Amino acid sequence: MTLALTLVAIAVTVIVVARLCAPVGLPSPIALLLVGLVASVLPFVPEVSLEPDVVLLGLLPPLLYAAARGTSLVDIRANRRAILGLSVGLVLFTTFGVALVAWWLLPIPFAVAVALGAIVAPPDAVAATAVARGIGLPRRVTTILEGESLLNDATALVTLRTAIAAAGLATSHHGFASHGEVGVGSVARDFGLAVVGGVGVGWVVFALIGLIRKHLTEASSDTALSFTAPFLSYLPAELLGASGVLAVVTTGLLLAHKAPVLQSAASRLSESVNWASITFLLENAVFLLIGLQLSRLVQDVEASEISLGRAAVVGLVVLLAVLVLRPLWIFPFSWLAGRLGSAERAPLDVPSTSVTSWAGMRGVVTLAAALTLPESTEHRPALVLIALIVTVGTLALQSSTLPMLARALDVRGPDPREDALQEATVVRATTGAGLRALDAQPDLDPDIQRDLHGSAELRVNRIWERLGTLGPRDAETPSEMRRRLRTVMLEAERAELLRIRDEDDVDVDHEILSGVMNQLDAEEAALSWGSARSARLGHAELRAPDQVATACEHLESEADCAVPSTSEGCVDCLREGLTWVHLRICTRCGNVGCCDSSPGQHASRHFEATAHPVMRSLEPGEAWRWCFVDQALG
Numbered sequence: 001m002t003l004a005l006t007l008v009a010i011a012v013t014v015i016v017v018a019r020l021c022a023p024v025g026l027p028s029p030i031a032l033l034l035v036g037l038v039a040s041v042l043p044f045v046p047e048v049s050l051e052p053d054v055v056l057l058g059l060l061p062p063l064l065y066a067a068a069r070g071t072s073l074v075d076i077r078a079n080r081r082a083i084l085g086l087s088v089g090l091v092l093f094t095t096f097g098v099a100l101v102a103w104w105l106l107p108i109p110f111a112v113a114v115a116l117g118a119i120v121a122p123p124d125a126v127a128a129t130a131v132a133r134g135i136g137l138p139r140r141v142t143t144i145l146e147g148e149s150l151l152n153d154a155t156a157l158v159t160l161r162t163a164i165a166a167a168g169l170a171t172s173h174h175g176f177a178s179h180g181e182v183g184v185g186s187v188a189r190d191f192g193l194a195v196v197g198g199v200g201v202g203w204v205v206f207a208l209i210g211l212i213r214k215h216l217t218e219a220s221s222d223t224a225l226s227f228t229a230p231f232l233s234y235l236p237a238e239l240l241g242a243s244g245v246l247a248v249v250t251t252g253l254l255l256a257h258k259a260p261v262l263q264s265a266a267s268r269l270s271e272s273v274n275w276a277s278i279t280f281l282l283e284n285a286v287f288l289l290i291g292l293q294l295s296r297l298v299q300d301v302e303a304s305e306i307s308l309g310r311a312a313v314v315g316l317v318v319l320l321a322v323l324v325l326r327p328l329w330i331f332p333f334s335w336l337a338g339r340l341g342s343a344e345r346a347p348l349d350v351p352s353t354s355v356t357s358w359a360g361m362r363g364v365v366t367l368a369a370a371l372t373l374p375e376s377t378e379h380r381p382a383l384v385l386i387a388l389i390v391t392v393g394t395l396a397l398q399s400s401t402l403p404m405l406a407r408a409l410d411v412r413g414p415d416p417r418e419d420a421l422q423e424a425t426v427v428r429a430t431t432g433a434g435l436r437a438l439d440a441q442p443d444l445d446p447d448i449q450r451d452l453h454g455s456a457e458l459r460v461n462r463i464w465e466r467l468g469t470l471g472p473r474d475a476e477t478p479s480e481m482r483r484r485l486r487t488v489m490l491e492a493e494r495a496e497l498l499r500i501r502d503e504d505d506v507d508v509d510h511e512i513l514s515g516v517m518n519q520l521d522a523e524e525a526a527l528s529w530g531s532a533r534s535a536r537l538g539h540a541e542l543r544a545p546d547q548v549a550t551a552c553e554h555l556e557s558e559a560d561c562a563v564p565s566t567s568e569g570c571v572d573c574l575r576e577g578l579t580w581v582h583l584r585i586c587t588r589c590g591n592v593g594c595c596d597s598s599p600g601q602h603a604s605r606h607f608e609a610t611a612h613p614v615m616r617s618l619e620p621g622e623a624w625r626w627c628f629v630d631q632a633l634g
Contacts, residue, residue: 006046014284029287029363030396036291048292055368059282061230061248063364066279068150068252075143076253081337082348083147090148090329091155094121097325098318102386105314106306108378111167116383118160119370120322120390122152124363137359137406141352145359153365154243158194160369167377190241197242202250205233209255213262222267223274229255286364290391293367297388300381311382315389322390323397327357351409358405361398362391424460425633431456432631461597483527490524554627555634558614562590570594572602583618586610587625592618604628 017035018028039045076083098117103110123145137145209229216222230248237247259268301308334353348356370387373380406412435456438449497520501513562585565571570580570593580594584603589612593602603615607628616625625634 002046006048010285010288011281013288014281017288018280018284028284030399032284032287033291033392033395036288037294038291040292040295045292047296048289049296050289050293050367050371052368052371055286055364055371057231057234059286059364060368061234061244062227062278063282063286064150064153064245064248065230065233065252066275066282067146068249069256069275071146071150071253071256072143073253073257075139076147079140079144079147082144082334083151085333085337086144086148086330087151088155089333090326091118091121091152092159093329094322094325095156095159098321101318101321102314105317106379106382108383109167111163112378112383115160115163115167115373115377116318116386118156118163119373119383119387120318120362120366121159122156122362122365123149123360123394124365137355138352138411141348141356141359141411144348144356150249151246153245154194154198156365157245157369158190158243160372162190164374193241194243195246197240198237198244198246199250201237201240201242202233202247203254205229205236205247205251206254206258208232209251210258210262213267216267217264219264219266219270222263223270226255226271226275227278287395290364290367290388293388297381297385301385304379304381306379306382311385312389314382315386316393318386319390319393322360322362322394326360327354330357351411354409355402355406355411358398358402360394362394366391422633428460428631431460457596461595487524487527490520490527494520552627552630552632552634554613554629555625555632558587558625560587560625561585561616562587564592564618565590566592570598570600570602572605573598573600576600584615584626585618586612587614587616588612 013035014032017031021028021031095114095117098120099110099113102108102116103113106113108116209225209232212225213222216225229251233247233251234244238244255262259271263271298308301311330353334348366387370384373383377383435453438444438452494517497513497516500508564585568574569583570578572578573580573594578594578598578600580600580602581598582595583592584595585592586603586606589610591606591610591612593604593606593615594600596604606612607615613629614625614627617623626632627634
């Protein structure tokens with residue numbers, strides 16, 4: 001009963017604190033840390049002991065798997081040089097830098113100091129993802145931070161394992177070596193086994209789950225299978241002495257990359273929703289549990305040979321070292337990467353590099369690694385407290401100041417308007433492929449063909465309507481009007497469905513009613529999602545894209561723009577009494593027309609009449625062109 005009440009209290013606390021933080025913009029991890037710190041000294045709050053096995057086996061694998069599921073394998077490959085430089089080079093640089101500081105300040109062997117350095121070296125995957133996405137950093141910066149935090153745990157844990165062995169400390173924790181001779185050969189062997197074994201186990205589990213998924217038809221069973229994936233990867237890898245972290249990350253990345261082939265749409269949606277709930281509870285509960293450890297840690301330090309004050313001072317010095325060592329590595333590495341050059345993307349610019357160097361929040365892995373220190377480790381309570389100070393300090397300091405730094409350096413996330421342009425291009429290409437497949441069907445009914453063509457065009461036009469400003473009258477766009485009116489219809493349909501359900505003299509099976517309700521809910525959820533995206537775009541700052549690329553010979557040869565033929569807007573719309581949605585201009589003759597999401601579609605009609613290939617947006621803050629001939633955006 002006590003365990004059940006504790007779990008319920010943790011879950012309720014996480015939900016309430018996260019909900020209270022949302023309106024004020026306070027990061028929920030910081031708030032949960034503070035709540036945990038306060039609760040740890042209250043007499044009526046039971047002591048919560050966070051055992052290493054609970055973190056390493058119960059929390060770390062699913063959190064890593066969830067983070068890997070949300071990370072693009074393509075983006076990681078594109079930024080592999082930067083990610084490897086941080087996940088391997090920076091971890092080792094921080095490990096030995098902190099080791100020198102700790103060795104100087106504490107009466108501990110150098111091997112134990114290296115173990116402390118490995119504990120505090122890796123930034124946390126959960127914290128990096130939550131903070132980077134929460135404040136809206138550029139996608140490439142977010143990808144690098146996610147990739148670093150997913151892969152650096154393996155480097156840190158193998159280094160910790162080696163340091164413990166070098167210190168002659170015996171431990172029974174997962175895969176950590178016992179005392180014995182440690183040399184260059186054994187270190188290289190450990191790293192090789194960790195990497196090759198971890199990736200190999202992860203790939204085998206991916207192949208196994210992929211094979212099973214081909215025979216699963218129910219979304220519920222497919223989702224249940226995904227819950228086992230992180231443990232199927234982590235446990236065998238650790239038993240073999242390989243990196244369980246790399247195994248989980250490999251499985252998660254590959255399964256997410258192949259999900260459109262291996263899973264049905266219903267299974268992908270079900271898995272996404274369920275994992276979002278699990279991730280929310282686990283990642284926030286971790287920060288609450290970290291705060292709850294403070295009272296016990298303080299008592300342990302007070303009972304040790306090192307005073308609480310000295311341990312706290314050393315913790316602050318190590319925190320400072322961790323904060324300083326990161327930019328000391330990142331800036332020279334970024335400069336060197338730019339000088340060497342390769343086919344890979346150019347290195348980050350100075351503002352983005354500055355933000356990356358300040359995004360080194362520690363979290364669950366640091367705490368878990370500290371708790372795995374053998375009981376025989378000299379001054380173990382002080383070392384664990386130092387690790388906690390670094391974790392809390394980086395989370396509180398960096399996550400609270402990172403948004404201000406990003407704003408000061410003008411490092412912003414993706415422009416919603418550029419996203420909409422890219423989405424329009426992709427949707428038009430996919431829609432075109434679908435229409436070609438439709439038109440190739442034999443014995444096609446003309447009415448059905450016309451209806452499907454109209455639906456396909458409507459999907460594309462919904463995206464175009466998110467761009468630009470409204471026409472001469474401040475009215476809804478056609479898609480916004482459709483969403484509003486369909487929402488009114490759905491509310492009436494749901495009310496009628498509930499009336500039928502509650503009528504005593506109507507005998508309709510519950511399954512029938514539930515099926516109809518699910519259909520209404522799915523459609524309303526899609527409408528709400530579209531409305532939310534349009535609202536975010538409408539409140540976005542108008543600015544020109546940072547870079548405009550050319551995509552075909554017409555975009556390269558045609559003029560960038562021309563003098564508008566009129567300043568009144570779309571003349572054809574005015575003559576026909578129509579309302580345009582967005583304005584376009586022909587780059588060859590300057591004719592001003594309206595987009596395809598407008599009723600008149602006069603820009604496209606102008607191309608059909610003149611064969612002038614390129615039009616340009618005439619909306620403020622937009623600097624893109626469209627080639628009608630090649631269907632290319634530039």
